[in-house]
Amino acid sequence: MRYKLALLILAILCLSSCHKKEEKGIALAQVGDEVLYLEDFKASFGVSEWDALSADQRKKYIEDWVNLTVLAHYADEHDVSKDNAVKQRIQYAAKKVKANAMIAKRLAEVQVSEDQLFNYFRIHQGEFQKTAEVYSIQRIALADKISAEKVLGQISQGMNFTEAVQRYSTEELKSKNGMMGFVSSAGADSTFWLAARNIPESGLGIVSSNQQWFVFRIAEKRDSSQEANFEDYRADIKRKIILEKQDQVYQDLLKEVKSRMDKIYYY
Secondary structure: OHHHHHHHHHHHHHHHHHHHHHHHOOEEEEEOOEEEEHHHHHHHHOHHHHHHOOHHHHHHHHHHHHHHHHHHHHHHHOOHHHOHHHHHHHHHHHHHHHHHHHHHHHHHOOOOOHHHHHHHHHHOHHHOOOEEEEEEEEEEEEOOHHHHHHHHHHHHOOOOHHHHHHHHOOOHHHHHOOEEEEEOOOOOOHHHHHHHOOOOOOOEEEEEEOOEEEEEEEEEEEEEEEEOOHHHHHHHHHHHHHHHHHHHHHHHHHHHHHHOOOOOOOO
16 A cells, blocks of 8 residues: 555656646756756757757757756866856856847847938948949758858868859759859849848858758859949848947947946946
């Protein structure tokens, strides 16, 4: 009877533990008493990046997370976190993450009106090209951002781009060595045109389009017969305006927060 009672208590405890795990989300792994949950991992890694990973890549990153947790536990066992220098670095890192998250949140709320966009274009018109450029693009199609970054790294270290196309590209265009032809601001592949404008003439880039990732390079560029206009630079202007507002957002946020605190002293 006592044996059956012990089994019943154990089963209840197990069910209670499993229920608590389910309440917190999907458990990926466990190190000691610490359970590593999917939602926590996505929060630190980035949801969109996580969704873009293959099964093998997810397994690797989970393993890295487990290894990091194991070492952190070992450090705690040896009181490493009690070292004053380590404590200061941990506190500083925590403050930096919080502050950057707050700034990013405010920056995401910045609205750029049509009037602001056009006025910027008019005032800074001399900075923009008088004629529109078109680019001949060679590309490598890949399944996710991580793969694209790895291939980009190999090419940056000397791998021939055409060789990389044949080895890694996942699309039929590799039969033409990944050559797209010329892309323009008004064409169907304007995403590549916009991305090409922001890299060096003979440089490399990464861009996401139609749920795929691409490593690309500019094979050739030339002026088109069409004059560049405001629409050609709309996205570029918006990006410039937001970048210019970063310091203003930071200063405004500081002013707002400091006005609510009555205890800030310098010694």
